[in-house]
Amino acid sequence: MDIQILIHDARNGDKNAFGEIYDRYIDAVYRFVYFRIGEKYNTEDVTEQTFVSIFEHIREYEEKGLPFEAWLFRIARNKIIDYYRKQKPRVGLENIVDLEDPKRGPEKYTEESFDHEHMMTCIRQLPDSYQEIIILKFIEEKENEEISVLLDKPISHIRVLQSRALQKLRSIMHI
Amino acid sequence: MNIKTMLTSMKHDASASPSASFRANARIRILNTVTNKPSGKPVWHTRPKAWGYAVGSILATLVLTTGVVYAAQSSSPNTVLYPVKVLSEQAALTLSPTKSVKTTVAATIISRRIREVEQTQKEGTKKEVEQSITNLNTEIKNIRQLHDVSQTVISKTLEEHDRRSSDHSEDD
Numbered sequence A: 001m002d003i004q005i006l007i008h009d010a011r012n013g014d015k016n017a018f019g020e021i022y023d024r025y026i027d028a029v030y031r032f033v034y035f036r037i038g039e040k041y042n043t044e045d046v047t048e049q050t051f052v053s054i055f056e057h058i059r060e061y062e063e064k065g066l067p068f069e070a071w072l073f074r075i076a077r078n079k080i081i082d083y084y085r086k087q088k089p090r091v092g093l094e095n096i097v098d099l100e101d102p103k104r105g106p107e108k109y110t111e112e113s114f115d116h117e118h119m120m121t122c123i124r125q126l127p128d129s130y131q132e133i134i135i136l137k138f139i140e141e142k143e144n145e146e147i148s149v150l151l152d153k154p155i156s157h158i159r160v161l162q163s164r165a166l167q168k169l170r171s172i173m174h175i
Numbered sequence B: 001m002n003i004k005t006m007l008t009s010m011k012h013d014a015s016a017s018p019s020a021s022f023r024a025n026a027r028i029r030i031l032n033t034v035t036n037k038p039s040g041k042p043v044w045h046t047r048p049k050a051w052g053y054a055v056g057s058i059l060a061t062l063v064l065t066t067g068v069v070y071a072a073q074s075s076s077p078n079t080v081l082y083p084v085k086v087l088s089e090q091a092a093l094t095l096s097p098t099k100s101v102k103t104t105v106a107a108t109i110i111s112r113r114i115r116e117v118e119q120t121q122k123e124g125t126k127k128e129v130e131q132s133i134t135n136l137n138t139e140i141k142n143i144r145q146l147h148d149v150s151q152t153v154i155s156k157t158l159e160e161h162d163r164r165s166s167d168h169s170e171d172d
Helices: A003-011 A015-037 A040-056 A068-086 A116-123 A128-139 A144-151 A155-173 B003-012 B020-035 B049-063 B068-072 B082-095 B099-123 B126-144 B151-171
Strands: none
Touching: A003 A015, A015 A040, A015 A068, A015 A128, A015 B020, A040 A068, A040 B020, A068 A144, A116 A128, A116 A155, A116 B003, A128 A144, A128 A155, A128 B003, A144 A155, A155 B003, B020 B099, B020 B151, B082 B099, B099 B126, B099 B151, B126 B151
């Protein structure tokens, strides 16, 4: 069923429409939250809060150049920001003197030794804006136009952020 | 392997996907939260309305409500209320209007049987453990025969529980 029809039905309180929207987007939202938070139980909480918020505010959504998925991800971003506000202050990248792991030199990053867990740790050491770009562009494989709308930034800025984010991630991973 | 390839491969990491039990249970909680707002005005309606109220009341007994059926939801095998619990589950399964709802109910039932096995393993006798395992296997067999339940979701529910069990046994 077309997403616009589902949104229309959900606005009218159709529970099945809510359920269909949930089924369509749960994986993408969960992944986005997981790569930003990195811990299963908090990811589940934030994901659930995101969907409650989506459905509570669905009547306020108007397309007008903002695709539904982008609106949905913006809500997820806001919930992630709220989550971190309630946490203790994190150590910023500038405060980390030495990220080097002596066991992991560049030659270790072969296909056989690639470790998702380690990569997640490195991603989470990036500033928030870099993390978002890495997740949306390279993990979720979204187009720059979509990311630009989602993050409400010009496309040219998105390209610059991508380049800087990758460079910083390579530097953290020593590759 | 270049860094972009590494990043793309992370999308399919199992830990980046919601578990089947979370997916199913969160769906129930979210829809109940959103559609039970005390606004004084009914938010929820499905088509046709009478069918929706009938299904809603049956599904509600599985998760909440008052009285004997509610009290039965947490009952263990070999207790007086356990047959009430099982009957209410079967009613919810039979009257689920769509494949999606039925799958959610089926996954919830299997999760409950698994929890009963875990509970009897901790607190019950050997006979009670065997009975709860028999109940679980019977439930799985019955649900596997349903053509209008997503067997993929059921398999994922079982895999998730297996994975959690092996994680716990590694911790021991």
